[in-house]
Amino acid sequence: MALTLYYHPLASYCHKVLIALYENDIAFEARIVDLGAEKDRTELAALWPFCKFPVIRDHARQRNVAESSIIIEYLDQFFPGQHPLIPKGFEEALEVRLWDRTFDNYVHEPMQDIVLDRILGTKRDMGSARATIQTAYTLIDKQLASSPWAAGQNFSLADCAAAPALFYAHTLEPFPEPHTHLRAYFEKLMARPSVQRVLAEAKPYFPMYPFYSAIPAQFL
Ligand SMILES: N[C@@H](CCC(=O)N[C@@H](CS)C(=O)NCC(=O)O)C(=O)O
Structure with missing residues (x-):
């Protein structure tokens, strides 16, 4: 196999890359990394010292x-x-980035x-993180009023990038009712076959x- 993907099926940034791989039917060896296992951490850190996934290995x-x-650019x-x-095109690519x-x-x-x-139980004030997500929702809703994707x-x-970010974020900060463009876009994204495959896995x-209890039943 030309490519190996080091990832975990639950990890949101890994979803982002899996969607790209599935969109273009790119074959790869899937290597699940257990960050709780020392051996796996050592292997991942040898590829990327920050010990974060996803990482791909292009063998050729x-x-x-x-x-x-x-990775997606690559x-x-x-x-x-x-x-x-x-x-x-430069302008279009700039917009995408x-x-x-x-x-x-x-x-x-x-x-x-x-x-x-929540995982670490540090109970920090997450007000600013939640406010940032809400500001982003408003901006994204405005963008989607005139853009199909x-x-x-x-x-x-x-x-x-949007699919996993919105999927997990909406379990923490629901989409406000008036954001109809964002809501419609989310439904369209979740119906995309590549995204459905990632969520099924x-x-x-x-x-x-x-925040498992906040995942809507349609995804369980
Ligand atoms: N900026 C990185 C972020 C990668 C990232 O945060 N990955 C998470 C999983 S979604 C991770 O490896 N977390 C483990 C850790 O931080 O120890 C990217 O775009 O790939």
């Missing part, structure tokens, strides 16, 4: 590639398929902070998620 090019956005370049995820960063930095990261706080006419890197692991 002898390269390890880390960071979900960079796949788009070296494993192109029927759904290019980064547009060729902007929305990728928006979902990662202002939805995904604060969502992870809240989840980590997160960053334009086509499904892109930005939508790969995550399903057996959902009970490990500390």
Whole structure:
């Protein structure tokens, strides 16, 4: 197999890369990493010293590639398929990267902070993380009023970022009622076959998620 993906089926940043792989039918060996097992941590840290996943190993090019956005850029370049995820034009690509960063930095990261706080039992004040997610929801809803996908006419890197970020964030901060564009977009994203596949694979692991009871029944 040309590619190995080091990941966990429950991990949100891994979902982002899995969606890209499934969108373009890219074959890969799936290597589940148990961060609680010393041997697995040592193996992952040898690939990426921050010991975070996803990481892919491209055996033909002898390269390890880390960071979900960079991995998707890499796949788009070296494993192109029927759904290019980064547009060729500079302006369009800039827009896609902007929305990728928006979902990662202002939805995904604060969502992870809240989840980590619950896992560690640190009981920090999460008000600012929750407010950031709400600010992002408002911005995203506005964007989606005039854009069928997160960053334009086509499904892109930005939508790969959006799906796991919104999936987990909405278990912590529900989408406000007036955000009809965001709500409709979420339904459309969740119906995408690549996203459905990722969620189906995550399903057996959902009970490990500390906010499991907030996952809507349709995903269980
Ligand atoms: N910026 C990284 C974030 C990766 C990340 O935070 N991965 C999480 C799983 S979703 C992880 O490895 N957490 C384990 C840890 O932080 O110890 C990316 O885009 O890939």
